Amino acid sequence: xxxxxxxxxxxxxxxxxVPDGGSAVCGRCGALLFRRRRxxxxxxxALMVAAAILFAVAxxxxxxxxxxxxxxxxxxxxxxVQALWEQGSRAVAGLVLFTTIxxxxxxxxxxxxxxxPLHFGAPAPGAVVAMRWVSRxxxxxxxxxxxxxxxxxxxxxxDMAEIVPGVALWAFAVLIPILAGAAAFLDxxxxxxxxxxxx
Amino acid sequence: MSALASAAGPGFPYAQCHTCRLVVAIPPVAAHDAxxxxxxxxxxxxxxRRKPDSLSRTWAFLIAAILCYLPANxxxxxxxxxxxxxxxxxxxxxxxxxxxxxxxxxxxxxxxASVVVPVLKIVALVGLLASVQRRSRWDPRRRSLVYRVxxxxxxxxxxxVYVVTIxxxxxxxxxVAAVEAEAGAFFFGAxxxxxxxxxxxxxxxxxxxxxEERDEQR
Numbered sequence: 170x171x172x173x174x175x176x177x178x179x180x181x182x183x184x185x186x187v188p189d190g191g192s193a194v195c196g197r198c199g200a201l202l203f204r205r206r207r208x209x210x211x212x213x214x215a216l217m218v219a220a221a222i223l224f225a226v227a228x229x230x231x232x233x234x235x236x237x238x239x240x241x242x243x244x245x246x247x248x249x250v251q252a253l254w255e256q257g258s259r260a261v262a263g264l265v266l267f268t269t270i271x272x273x274x275x276x277x278x279x280x281x282x283x284x285x286p287l288h289f290g291a292p293a294p295g296a297v298v299a300m301r302w303v304s305r306x307x308x309x310x311x312x313x314x315x316x317x318x319x320x321x322x323x324x325x326x327x328d329m330a331e332i333v334p335g336v337a338l339w340a341f342a343v344l345i346p347i348l349a350g351a352a353a354f355l356d357x358x359x360x361x362x363x364x365x366x367x368x
Numbered sequence: 369m370s371a372l373a374s375a376a377g378p379g380f381p382y383a384q385c386h387t388c389r390l391v392v393a394i395p396p397v398a399a400h401d402a403x404x405x406x407x408x409x410x411x412x413x414x415x416x417r418r419k420p421d422s423l424s425r426t427w428a429f430l431i432a433a434i435l436c437y438l439p440a441n442x443x444x445x446x447x448x449x450x451x452x453x454x455x456x457x458x459x460x461x462x463x464x465x466x467x468x469x470x471x472x473x474x475x476x477x478x479x480x481a482s483v484v485v486p487v488l489k490i491v492a493l494v495g496l497l498a499s500v501q502r503r504s505r506w507d508p509r510r511r512s513l514v515y516r517v518x519x520x521x522x523x524x525x526x527x528x529v530y531v532v533t534i535x536x537x538x539x540x541x542x543x544v545a546a547v548e549a550e551a552g553a554f555f556f557g558a559x560x561x562x563x564x565x566x567x568x569x570x571x572x573x574x575x576x577x578x579x580e581e582r583d584e585q586r
């Protein structure tokens with residue numbers, strides 16, 4: 170017999186039988202207990218491979234170009250951080266670097282490292298620690314918020330100059346739904362179980 | 369730290385791992401101390417029945433966030449130079465700009481993300497803290513929902529910080545056109561991070577503890 174607990178109200182119930190694709194909700198406070206995704210390892214792994222490629226593209230190429238009086242400037246994820254750093258806003262630069270580059274990149278890489286060996290049966294060495302970091306970093310990856318930031322920036326500059334979308338912008342546009350899908354398909358409870366539950 | 373057995377159930381003293389959500393049985397010695405740190409047998413994280421010092425930590429983060437809130441809104445978050453003229457933009461003037469240019473949906477998103485969400489988060493967390501400290505029994509289900517909403521929406525406030533970043537990277541042509549981050553961006557970023565920490569350190573299970581005590585007394 171297994172028990173599942175609610176993280177919001179601390180109620181504990183016997184684990185209900187949930188069909189694939191369904192979810193269980195706490196009867197007392199209404200919070201989500203878990204989503205059951207039986208092929209979670211394979212699907213999330215596939216999505217993470219796609220995410221890794223798109224993330225690399227999103228970082229390597231400029232996402233916007235700005236043209237004014239014949240001069241053109243490009244911006245990449247990194248150049249935004251660099252510009253803030255050079256202007257002396259170092260804390261803000263660090264925050265942006267962490268939430269849009271370091272944290273999402275680590276999350277993608279760590280999940281790949283955890284999930285690939287799980288598919289073949291045996292957890293990778295250190296997979297438990299890696300998975301712990303995945304859950305710790307999750308709230309700090311804010312790529313989808315950054316995408317809205319790009320839209321607002323485009324609107325603000327539209328009067329001032331010509332704005333040209335770059336390759337990375339399309340990569341972003343595909344990356345965001347893929348990350349959202351991966352979050353929805355990751356059944357963390359099943360992954361933790363396979364990583365080694367005692368008994 | 370001591371090793372724990374998994375799979376306890378109602379009626380047994382138990383704790384939940386914050387990281388991997390395993391329900392673990394706890395030894396009677398630790399059952400009386402809600403903050404005793406024990407090791408999760410599955411993922412190795414510290415397991416507490418309740419987050420340690422939840423109330424005072426949440427208050428500390430919240431008060432710091434409230435202190436940063438005023439400078440975040442009063443100081444400009446960026447200065448925009450265009451053809452020799454320099455103009456300072458605050459959080460609010462950014463929203464007004466979008467409205468006045470007829471970008472209603474985007475203006476609405478930014479208004480919600482930068483103005484409504486931070487205020488709502490601070491007010492909601494102060495309310496939750498006060499309700500727990502006054503041992504309130506008012507609708508625990510609704511208060512739990514408030515907490516879940518606060519937890520989910522906090523990240524969206526980062527939009528304005530990202531806008532400043534993108535503009536600063538794109539527009540740097542000296543006197544012709546330039547965007548520079550200003551002090552307000554620092555304080556606004558601080559409000560977002562501090563409220564995220566505040567939400568993280570609040571333990572929603574405290575809302576339910578009073579209710580459970582009453583049930584036990586019956």
